[in-house]
Amino acid sequence: xxxQRHVAVMACVLAATALFTAFCHxxxxxxLAFTGLIFAVLGQSWNWISGYAGQVSFGHALFFGTGAYAxxxxxxxxxxxxxxxxxxxxxAVVLALLVGFPxxxxxxxxxxxxxxxxxxxxxxVVVNTDALGKANGFELPILPPGLASLQFAGKAPYVLVALVxxxxxxxxxxxxxxxxxxxxxxxxxxxxxxxxxxxxxARAVKVTAFAGAAAFAALAGSLYAQQTLFVDAESTLGxxxxxxxxxxxxxxxxxxxxxxxxxxFVYTFLAxxxxxxxxxxGRGFDLLLYGALILAIVSVQPEGIAGIARRFxxxx
Amino acid sequence: xxxxxxxxxxxxxxxxxxxxxLDGFDLDVAExxxxxxxxxxxxxxxxxxxxxxxAQRPSAGSVRFKGREVAGLPYHRIARLGVARTYxxxxxxxxxxxxxxxxxxxxxxxxxxxxARAWADEILGFVGLHAKRTMLGRSLTIADKKRLxxxxxLSTEPRLILLDEVMAGLTPTECADAVxxxxxxxxxxxxxxxxxxxMEVLMPLADRVVVLAAGKPIFAGSPQAAAADPLVIExxxxxx
Numbered sequence: 287x288x289x290q291r292h293v294a295v296m297a298c299v300l301a302a303t304a305l306f307t308a309f310c311h312x313x314x315x316x317x318l319a320f321t322g323l324i325f326a327v328l329g330q331s332w333n334w335i336s337g338y339a340g341q342v343s344f345g346h347a348l349f350f351g352t353g354a355y356a357x358x359x360x361x362x363x364x365x366x367x368x369x370x371x372x373x374x375x376x377x378a379v380v381l382a383l384l385v386g387f388p389x390x391x392x393x394x395x396x397x398x399x400x401x402x403x404x405x406x407x408x409x410x411v412v413v414n415t416d417a418l419g420k421a422n423g424f425e426l427p428i429l430p431p432g433l434a435s436l437q438f439a440g441k442a443p444y445v446l447v448a449l450v451x452x453x454x455x456x457x458x459x460x461x462x463x464x465x466x467x468x469x470x471x472x473x474x475x476x477x478x479x480x481x482x483x484x485x486x487x488a489r490a491v492k493v494t495a496f497a498g499a500a501a502f503a504a505l506a507g508s509l510y511a512q513q514t515l516f517v518d519a520e521s522t523l524g525x526x527x528x529x530x531x532x533x534x535x536x537x538x539x540x541x542x543x544x545x546x547x548x549x550x551f552v553y554t555f556l557a558x559x560x561x562x563x564x565x566x567x568g569r570g571f572d573l574l575l576y577g578a579l580i581l582a583i584v585s586v587q588p589e590g591i592a593g594i595a596r597r598f599x600x601x602x
Numbered sequence: 603x604x605x606x607x608x609x610x611x612x613x614x615x616x617x618x619x620x621x622x623x624l625d626g627f628d629l630d631v632a633e634x635x636x637x638x639x640x641x642x643x644x645x646x647x648x649x650x651x652x653x654x655x656x657a658q659r660p661s662a663g664s665v666r667f668k669g670r671e672v673a674g675l676p677y678h679r680i681a682r683l684g685v686a687r688t689y690x691x692x693x694x695x696x697x698x699x700x701x702x703x704x705x706x707x708x709x710x711x712x713x714x715x716x717x718a719r720a721w722a723d724e725i726l727g728f729v730g731l732h733a734k735r736t737m738l739g740r741s742l743t744i745a746d747k748k749r750l751x752x753x754x755x756l757s758t759e760p761r762l763i764l765l766d767e768v769m770a771g772l773t774p775t776e777c778a779d780a781v782x783x784x785x786x787x788x789x790x791x792x793x794x795x796x797x798x799x800x801m802e803v804l805m806p807l808a809d810r811v812v813v814l815a816a817g818k819p820i821f822a823g824s825p826q827a828a829a830a831d832p833l834v835i836e837x838x839x840x841x842x
Binding site: 464465466469470472473475476477479480481482483484485486487488 | 655657676677678679681682686687689693694695696697698702703705706707709710713715718739754755757758
């Protein structure tokens with residue numbers, strides 16, 4: 287897609303979400319929209335390293351959790367939530383550099399396994415640290431609502447704040463696609479050795495993308511914590527979170543600008559909405575449905591929903 | 603140091619366990635010329651390329667490029683210094699379009715994407731692949747894949763280009779086209795070191811031939827002298 291097309295689609299998505307937020311009074315639907323946007327940002331940041339560069343990470347929750355805990359710590363110690371956003375992102379970048387340099391010496395499955403291990407270590411450290419609430423987690427103190435506290439009375443303002451972050455992630459992704467780093471990431475995915483033969487320092491390029499992705503994931507984690515006002519290790523650092531992020535990317539379509547948002551939409555609205563509908567008596571029905579969807583997509587169209595859309599466009 | 607050739611290799615060794623793929627390999631490549639590296643299968647030609655370009659780390663020995671020691675430097679660093687290569691078994695970016703793949707190379711000297719793409723288009727015109735610029739790498743024929751690799755290597759504006767069997771598997775017509783292309787690459791001032799099996803291609807083209815056998819150079823001189831040298835004949839055909 288050309289940049290103009292991306293801008294047009296972006297404008298439509300932003301307008302539709304803003305309108306929905308303005309006229310929807312169902313707090314449950316609004317919280318779904320919020321979750322969807324958070325997962326879109328997570329899936330998109332995962333997509334940078336696992337989609338464009340083809341280095342599949344199953345530890346992306348590490349950065350999400352970093353942001354979430356930054357918010358929780360700042361709120362409990364009377365710090366500004368905006369400072370928490372900045373600090374969470376900065377710590378995530380440092381973590382990405384520390385984790386990235388050794389892990390990107392590995393390729394393929396070995397890299398994936400290393401990412402699982404690193405996130406698991408982080409989870410264990412948090413569960414055993416008093417200052418981080420151990421396994422019980424944190425309740426964020428409830429503050430007077432407003433932009434200063436980044437806490438709001440209803441769900442709608444949260445959706446709008448998440449929408450801003452989502453727009454930033456989309457713009458960054460389009461910019462990445464049209465940059466030297468974006469081309470290098472795709473070349474590395476296609477053939478790392480051939481990329482090196484034309485001067486691409488594969489490890490440096492991957493670490494750069496990883497650091498940027500970590501910052502976005504941390505920002506998403508901070509906003510998530512501001513909205514739920516509760517943070518614990520399992521729900522922010524757990525393997526299930528990392529897998530959910532990866533699935534959002536895969537279902538939507540890796541290595542595309544609009545794949546992760548589509549994947550996030552399907553994940554939250556289909557899976558979570560159905561889960562809520564059948565809540566008590568249909569336990570696991572959502573997982574069944576989501577699992578079936580993943581099987582269908584992976585076997586029929588490995589490029590995800592965005593791939594189906596592309597194929598459809600090519601035919602018409 | 604002004605009399606030092608563009609590329610000077612001395613005592614290069616590459617061991618894989620007990621196997622000595624390169625065992626005291628020496629080579630001089632003069633600037634602006636076409637030097638051919640020939641030898642029977644398994645002589646170590648591709649290993650020599652890999653060690654010079656930095657894809658493999660030599661076990662011992664010296665590789666000087668532009669008067670600077672480069673042996674053991676990372677692959678991408680040597681590429682940045684001005685050494686480009688093609689592969690014996692083509693290594694294209696299958697999921698990228700032709701113009702995108704060449705742009706990856708062009709970005710080395712032109713960090714701005716618009717300039718890199720314009721340069722990539724120019725190089726594609728030069729190798730005769732411009733009409734197929736939007737095709738995916740994987741859907742090209744072997745001959746076009748080889749052209750694509752050549753374009754990608756040239757797009758980095760190398761001083762020295764290492765060509766590993768660019769003629770292999772080409773039809774006679776395609777071979778003739780490739781020879782024309784090699785001449786125009788030389789005309790651009792790019793120095794060529796090539797591994798080639800097709801001797802009749804090399805004869806009129808090469809300024810100098812180096813013959814490699816069992817990891818050692820056994821001959822260096824003009825192509826005509828190589829064809830007449832008893833050691834070279836023995837290496838290819840065996841002792842009479």
